[in-house]
Amino acid sequence: MLRKLDDIPVTINIEQVIERLKIEEPEDIEIVAGLFEKAKEKAKPKVLYREAFVEEIKGRNVRINGCNFESAVLAATLKDIHRVFAYVCTCGTEVDDWSHGEPDYILSLWLDMIKEFFLFDAHKFFVSHLKQSYNFEKLSTVNPGSGDLENWAISQQAQLFDMIGDVKSEIGVELNKSFLMVPIKSTSGLIFPSETEFSNCALCTRKNCKGRRVEFDGALYARTFG
Numbered sequence: 001m002l003r004k005l006d007d008i009p010v011t012i013n014i015e016q017v018i019e020r021l022k023i024e025e026p027e028d029i030e031i032v033a034g035l036f037e038k039a040k041e042k043a044k045p046k047v048l049y050r051e052a053f054v055e056e057i058k059g060r061n062v063r064i065n066g067c068n069f070e071s072a073v074l075a076a077t078l079k080d081i082h083r084v085f086a087y088v089c090t091c092g093t094e095v096d097d098w099s100h101g102e103p104d105y106i107l108s109l110w111l112d113m114i115k116e117f118f119l120f121d122a123h124k125f126f127v128s129h130l131k132q133s134y135n136f137e138k139l140s141t142v143n144p145g146s147g148d149l150e151n152w153a154i155s156q157q158a159q160l161f162d163m164i165g166d167v168k169s170e171i172g173v174e175l176n177k178s179f180l181m182v183p184i185k186s187t188s189g190l191i192f193p194s195e196t197e198f199s200n201c202a203l204c205t206r207k208n209c210k211g212r213r214v215e216f217d218g219a220l221y222a223r224t225f226g
Contacts (some may be wrong), residue, residue: 002170005125006044012117012118018033018161031110035039047090047125049085052163054083059075077194090122091116096115130191144179160188
């Protein structure tokens with residue numbers, strides 16, 4: 001069943017934004033505070049998700065709800081998993097469309113960071129929703145295009161979107177020719193209950209990644225790709 005979450009509160013505050021942006025000048029702080037308040041008025045973070053079932057795994061090939069994916073990460077992490085939730089989270093087209101009207105380069109960069117906070121709020125709300133609705137304790141995620149290229153090719157977002165449904169009409173998110181999402185402050189993937197929490201980052205060898213959530217796990221990498 002397809003479900004949409006569109007009444008997601010923005011919980012981030014200006015103090016957290018200023019700390020993340022590492023802004024110290026009083027004049028800049030005042031500007032960012034003004035941008036944040038305007039962006040918060042526009043923000044309507046959303047999540048669209050569908051419950052799905054793993055039907056077959058052969059080597060690197062994984063079939064979920066009739067859709068075929070090819071990924072060593074998927075095959076390894078879903079080996080003992082039967083039910084997953086395919087999802088798209090976004091900061092929302094409302095604040096994204098509005099932010100594109102900012103002509104100043106620096107201010108537009110600050111707005112991008114603010115929109116990323118709205119995306120974090122959407123994902124956090126989604127995880128809490130799943131845990132409460134289905135009585136899950138721990139959840140793991142895998143995301144196409146995240147981490148090293150061999151983990152799960154970003155081009156397979158096309159199959160993921162097809163499996164979820166009409167994502168564009170439901171929450172306004174679409175894929176461009178490079179399979180990147182628009183609005184860019186969006187994320188997609190599979191989330192599922194597991195005994196131990198897993199993140200793509202554990203299999204990513206890239207160093208100095210600002211988006212890293214957990215440390216690289218060499219032993220897990222060897223088991224997955226060995």
